[in-house]
Structures are given as structure tokens and as C-alpha cells.
Amino acid sequence: MNDVLPALLALAAAAAPPTWRYEVTWRPEGLAVVARLPAGSGRGLTVGAPGFVRQVSVDGAPTALADADCRRGCVVRLRFDLAASTDEARGFVGPARGGIQVTRPGDWLPVPARAPRDGTFALTVHTPAKVTFAAGLEQTPEGWRGPASLLADGPPAAFGPLDLAPLPVPGARRVTLALPRIPLAVPRSVVEAWVTREATRVARYFGGLPVPDLLVLALPVDRDDIPFGSAHGLGGATLQVYVGKDAPAEAFRDDWKLRHELVHLGLPNLPPRHRWMEEGLATYLEALLGADDEAALWGELAEGVAQGLPRGEGLDGTRRWGETYWGGALYWLMADVELRVASHGAKSLQDALQTLRAAGGNMTVRWPLARTLAAADAGTGQHVLNELHRAFGERGAPVDLEGLLKRLGVATSRGPAKLSAAAPWAPYRPRPPALSGDGGGATRSPARSR
Numbered sequence: 146m147n148d149v150l151p152a153l154l155a156l157a158a159a160a161a162p163p164t165w166r167y168e169v170t171w172r173p174e175g176l177a178v179v180a181r182l183p184a185g186s187g188r189g190l191t192v193g194a195p196g197f198v199r200q201v202s203v204d205g206a207p208t209a210l211a212d213a214d215c216r217r218g219c220v221v222r223l224r225f226d227l228a229a230s231t232d233e234a235r236g237f238v239g240p241a242r243g244g245i246q247v248t249r250p251g252d253w254l255p256v257p258a259r260a261p262r263d264g265t266f267a268l269t270v271h272t273p274a275k276v277t278f279a280a281g282l283e284q285t286p287e288g289w290r291g292p293a294s295l296l297a298d299g300p301p302a303a304f305g306p307l308d309l310a311p312l313p314v315p316g317a318r319r320v321t322l323a324l325p326r327i328p329l330a331v332p333r334s335v336v337e338a339w340v341t342r343e344a345t346r347v348a349r350y351f352g353g354l355p356v357p358d359l360l361v362l363a364l365p366v367d368r369d370d371i372p373f374g375s376a377h378g379l380g381g382a383t384l385q386v387y388v389g390k391d392a393p394a395e396a397f398r399d400d401w402k403l404r405h406e407l408v409h410l411g412l413p414n415l416p417p418r419h420r421w422m423e424e425g426l427a428t429y430l431e432a433l434l435g436a437d438d439e440a441a442l443w444g445e446l447a448e449g450v451a452q453g454l455p456r457g458e459g460l461d462g463t464r465r466w467g468e469t470y471w472g473g474a475l476y477w478l479m480a481d482v483e484l485r486v487a488s489h490g491a492k493s494l495q496d497a498l499q500t501l502r503a504a505g506g507n508m509t510v511r512w513p514l515a516r517t518l519a520a521a522d523a524g525t526g527q528h529v530l531n532e533l534h535r536a537f538g539e540r541g542a543p544v545d546l547e548g549l550l551k552r553l554g555v556a557t558s559r560g561p562a563k564l565s566a567a568a569p570w571a572p573y574r575p576r577p578p579a580l581s582g583d584g585g586g587a588t589r590s591p592a593r594s595r
């Protein structure tokens with residue numbers, strides 16, 4: 146995998162002038178959208194949520210989006226009923242408090258229905274003083290921007306009374322925590338420290354945060370825990386985390402859900418049939434990167450992956466919970482061990498994932514599985530990820546879990562495992578970074594992974 150070419154292409158895309166320009170004004174009655182689309186934009190426009198679009202005009206004449214003639218370029222104006230559209234999209238953990246409107250720009254920005262989408266877009270947003278706009282897109286002096294091809298599927302953004310805190314995270318251009326201005330049980334510094342700590346943990350493992358720009362949108366709910374999070378990429382990246390208004394400091398200290406969502410940033414969006422690989426990586430690394438007790442980690446991993454053993458058919462396309470989360474975790478764990486054994490401890494899964502990150506393989510893009518695994522395998526000089534996918538994903542080859550744990554020197558019953566240093570693969574047992582003093586590798590010096 147040549148990783149110079151994608152970098153050059155990304156530079157070229159960044160230098161090109163935006164092809165689609167949008168100017169949006171937030172008003173209590175909704176969004177006023179002005180779109181300037183260049184010649185060659187064809188006939189017919191679409192938006193993600195057409196049911197909330199009102200008063201469309203093209204070059205000053207009222208029309209329907211589907212009938213817009215933009216072959217020689219056009220200026221489109223429309224109103225979007227933001228309040229009605231966000232009322233429909235309620236999370237299953239209950240309504241978020243604080244008067245925040247969570248919305249996808251792709252829902253209200255018109256794009257050509259059939260013309261090529263190979264340029265970039267630029268978006269400027271005007272709001273009254275009390276309303277803040279936050280998005281998981283790249284922010285430049287001329288506004289928010291991203292690839293036009295992904296605008297329709299891009300990550301959620303938010304309007305409302307939000308405080309924005311820039312957080313220092315290694316390898317990232319901009320990480321912003323958006324937190325509604327309502328009282329919480331803990332000082333806001335606890336929330337900021339939690340996001341910074343977990344993002345830094347994940348960034349250290351991947352050789353830098355996997356995505357350049359990240360919005361972490363904290364949504365307060367009427368609870369005393371941290372019930373749920375979700376990760377959204379394509380052209381940018383947003384993590385939505387529901388945070389109990391009454392959650393005590395311990396809930397932030399003990400949380401693993403944000404770490405799980407942050408790990409999702411490290412893989413491209415794969416076709417839906419490989420969802421088990423996305424959830425598996427998040428499940429494996431959420432455990433490994435958060436552990437501060439090796440015996441407890443292996444107790445949890447051994448009990449977990451036993452719920453995900455392939456049942457004689459490939460995991461590709463599975464919808465079963467155990468296979469999706471723990472079968473996937475077993476795949477990445479086995480890859481990590483195989484890479485260490487085959488290289489006598491010189492390489493690990495971390496090398497593969499750092500190389501994938503350097504090649505631009507992260508949640509802001511949509512890649513086929515073959516490209517993803519080839520880019521990651523290039524970091525180790527082996528084909529472990531690809532071969533293991535054939536065995537796991539396509540064939541559902543049986544796994545000798547007992548034998549694997551025995552060779553690693555892991556003996557389990559219930560609770561913490563008993564670990565042996567005398568087992569043949571004990572030196573290749575993946576170790577929590579918090580204990581090994583590096584980014585997760587078993588045998589490397591601490592300096593290398595920082």
C-alpha cells in the first residue's frame with residue numbers, strides 16, 4: 146500500500162476551491178439556507194429530510210427541489226423547519242435536556258441529485274449570540290468544509306446554548322467538547338477531563354487520534370449514569386454521548402462507553418456485513434486500553450470471547466449480538482497474538498492500526514474491507530488480518546479457545562484469571578498500556594510508541 150499517494154490526493158483536495166457554497170442562518174422559526182452551486186450541477190436537487198423543507202426558490206423563482214435547473218449553476222434558497230425535524234429524532238434514552246437541536250447538515254443542505262460530487266463544500270453558519278453551532282467537520286477561516294461526496298451522509302451537528310471547550314489530544318487538529326449550558330451534578334471540568342483522558346488513551350495507541358477533527362457532543366439526560374454513546378463519521382466525525390445530569394464523578398471515572406466510541410474512529414466505515422469487525426475492534430480495545438489489572442482483563446476477555454465463537458458459518462453478515470461484539474473481539478485478539486508470535490514480539494496489532502491511520506483509513510471515509518485490511522497488513526509485513534478474516538468472516542473456522550488461552554498462560558474459572566509467565570506464548574500476551582508503560586506493545590521500548 147502506497148501511503149504517499151492518498152496524502153497527496155488529500156492535499157490536492159484541500160487546495161481546490163470549494164465547489165458548493167452554503168450560507169445558513171439560524172432563526173427561531175427555522176434555518177434559512179442559501180446554496181450556490183456551480184455550472185454542471187445538473188437538473189434536480191435533493192436533501193436528506195425533504196419533509197421539513199419549505200419555500201424553495203431557484204434563482205429567485207419558486208420551484209420544487211426536484212425541478213431545479215442547475216446545469217449552468219444556480220442559487221437556491223430554502224427554509225428548513227429545524228424544530229419539527231429534531232422533535233422526530235429522539236434518542237431511546239429519553240429526550241436530551243438543555244434546548245439542543247441535534248441535526249445532520251445533510252438533512253438541510255441541497256446537493257445535486259445526479260451531477261458528479263467530486264469537489265468540496267464550504268458552509269458558513271450565522272446564529273444569534275445565545276445560539277452556538279457545533280459540527281464534527283473541518284473548520285477553516287472561511288467556514289466548515291469537507292468532501293462533497295460525503296456531505297449527504299455526514300455526521301450530526303448541533304445548534305443551541307452550548308459551551309465549546311477545545312481539548313488537547315495528541316495527533317488531532319481540533320477536538321471540541323460541546324456541552325449544553327445546564328447544571329450537572331459534577332463540575333464541567335470533570336466532563337472535560339474524562340473526554341481528554343479517554344481520547345488521549347486511544348490516540349496514544351493509534352499513534353495519534355485517528356481522525357483530524359472531532360466533535361464530542363455531550364447530551365444531558367435525566368439519569369445518574371452514562372447510558373449510551375454513538376460514533377458517526379463520513380467527511381468528519383462526531384461522537385454523541387448521553388450523560389446523566391445527576392451522574393457523580395465516579396460514573397466518569399469508571400466509564401468505558403466513551404472509549405468504545407473513540408475506538409470506532411480508527412476504522413473506515415465498512416460495508417454493513419462486516420459490522421462485527423467494527424464492533425469487535427471497539428470491544429477488544431475498550432477492554433485492553435482501559436485495563437489497570439491484567440488478571441481482571443483476561444478474566445473479562447476469556448469470558449467475553451467465549452460468547453462469540455463462530456458456529457460453523459462465517460461471521461460476515463451476522464446479526465447475533467455475541468458474534469458481533471465478542472466474536473469480533475476474538476478476531477482482533479487472535480490477530481494481535483498471531484502478529485506477536487510470528488514476529489517474535491517485534492510487531493503487534495498496534496503496528497497494523499497505526500499504519501492504517503497513516504494511510505487515511507479512519508471513520509471519516511468509507512472503504513471496502515479488502516482495502517482496509519491490506520492497508521493495515523502493510524504495517525506488519527504479514528497478511529494476518531486478511532487471512533484471519535477468511536477463516537473467521539468467510540468460513541467460520543472453529544477456534545480452539547482453550548488451547549489459545551493455555552498457550553498464553555491464562556487460566557480462568559470465574560472472575561480474575563490466573564496468569565502464568567512460564568507458558569510458551571506468555572511473552573506475547575497483549576498487555577494493557579497502563580501496565581506496560583507504552584502504547585500497548587508487548588516488547589517495545591516506551592519511547593517508540595509516543
Ligand SMILES: [Zn+2]
Pocket residue numbers: 405406409423424427
Ligand atoms: Zn460500537
